[in-house]
Amino acid sequence: NAGVTQTPKFQVLKTGQSMTLQCAQDMNHNSMYWYRQDPGMGLRLIYYSASEGTTDKGEVPNGYNVSRLNKREFSLRLESAAPSQTSVYFCASREPGRGMVETQYFGPGTRLLVL
Amino acid sequence: AQSVTQPDIHITVSEGASLELRCNYSYGATPYLFWYVQSPGQGLQLLLKYFSGDTLVQGIKGFEAEFKRSQSSFNLRKPSVHWSDAAEYFCAVLKAAGNKLTFGGGTRVLVKP
Numbered sequence: 001n002a003g004v005t006q007t008p009k010f011q012v013l014k015t016g017q018s019m020t021l022q023c024a025q026d027m028n029h030n031s032m033y034w035y036r037q038d039p040g041m042g043l044r045l046i047y048y049s050a051s052e053g054t055t056d057k058g059e060v061p062n063g064y065n066v067s068r069l070n071k072r073e074f075s076l077r078l079e080s081a082a083p084s085q086t087s088v089y090f091c092a093s094r095e096p097g098r099g100m101v102e103t104q105y106f107g108p109g110t111r112l113l114v115l
Numbered sequence: 116a117q118s119v120t121q122p123d124i125h126i127t128v129s130e131g132a133s134l135e136l137r138c139n140y141s142y143g144a145t146p147y148l149f150w151y152v153q154s155p156g157q158g159l160q161l162l163l164k165y166f167s168g169d170t171l172v173q174g175i176k177g178f179e180a181e182f183k184r185s186q187s188s189f190n191l192r193k194p195s196v197h198w199s200d201a202a203e204y205f206c207a208v209l210k211a212a213g214n215k216l217t218f219g220g221g222t223r224v225l226v227k228p
Contacts, residue, residue, distance in 0.1 A: 004158075040124065042205055042218030043159075058215065090158060103149075104216060106159040 002026055004107035006091050012113045013081045021076040021110050023091030031094035032074040033058075033104065034066060036087040043090060049074055081114045088112070119208050121219035128196055129227045136191040136222050138206030147209035148189040149216070150180055154202045162204075165189060176200070201226040 007022045025032065030051045035043040035058075045058030049068040063085060065077045074093075078085060088111050092104040120139045128134050140146055147166050151159040163174025170182040180191045189206060206219040 040220045042119070042207075042220045043216070044218075045215055048215070092159075103161060103164060105161070106151075108158040 004091055004093055004105055006089075006107040006110050008110060009108070010111045012115065013078075014115050015082060017081050018077070018079050019081065020078075021089055021091075021112075022073070023075065023107060024073045025091075025093040025105075026072065027093060027095070027105070028071070029093035029095060029105075030071070032068065033092040033094070034064075034074070034076045035090045035092065036060065036085075037090060037109070038087050046076065046089075078112075081112075083114045086112060086114045119206050119217055119219035121204075121206055121222050123222045124220070125223050125225065127225045127227060130198055131195050134191075134193045134196045134200070134224065136204050136206075136224070138189045138191065138219060139187050140189065140206075140208045141187060142208055142210075146189075148180075148182060149207040149209065150174065150178070150189075150191045151205045151207060152176075152202050153205065153221075159205065162191070196224075196226055198226050198228070200224060 004025045033048040034046040037043050044060050046060055046064050047058050047066040049055045052071045055066050067075045088109045090109050091107040095103045118141050122137050149164045150162040152162050153159050162178050163172050163180055165172050165182045173179050178193050180189055182189050203221045203223045205221045207216045
């Protein structure tokens with residue numbers, strides 16, 4: 001049971017390049033999330049997927065797209081990277097709990113530098 | 116709108132001393148509250164969570180937190196810190212609709228020998 005895994009761990013891009021960040025979970029969770037972490041700002045939600053086949057915008061979706069490929073995988077795509085997207089990106093999945101009480105589990109993160 | 120504030124950006128504490136990290140929230144309904152820890156280069160790990168019931172909750176690694184509704188606070192404490200507790204700590208509140216977590220800005224803890 002690996003939990004939540006992310007690839008790559010590190011990436012350097014030039015402005016305008018595209019790339020896809022991969023996330024997978026093996027806990028059979030329905031909901032998955034993408035966050036970005038910037039100094040002093042905590043984590044901010046980019047997109048989330050409540051279940052396979054559905055995605056919704058979070059707090060900072062501009063410049064990103066997502067795909068919920070199947071129950072396990074949730075990818076984040078930058079079509080045309082900008083320096084403002086330099087950040088650490090975290091994927092998370094949500095453990096279903098009793099009623100509305102649930103907990104998110106986080107992957108190790110992807111550090112992205114856009115030059 | 117909900118928000119989470121962690122007033123202290125950095126805290127330095129001696130090994131063996133006690134630690135308290137502050138967290139204040141604003142949220143219209145009964146909050147679901149969390150504390151996460153992030154070690155350097157690692158992802159976030161859940162320390163503890165409060166949903167209801169006893170306002171003093173115990174977590175992993177010897178941490179505890181106390182929910183005080185009157186002060187809109189959920190402060191994290193540890194009686195005696197270890198060098199391995201050096202990390203960044205995040206408080207978060209759960210917004211029930213969509214199950215979205217809102218995070219505070221984080222408090223970085225440095226442990227002196």
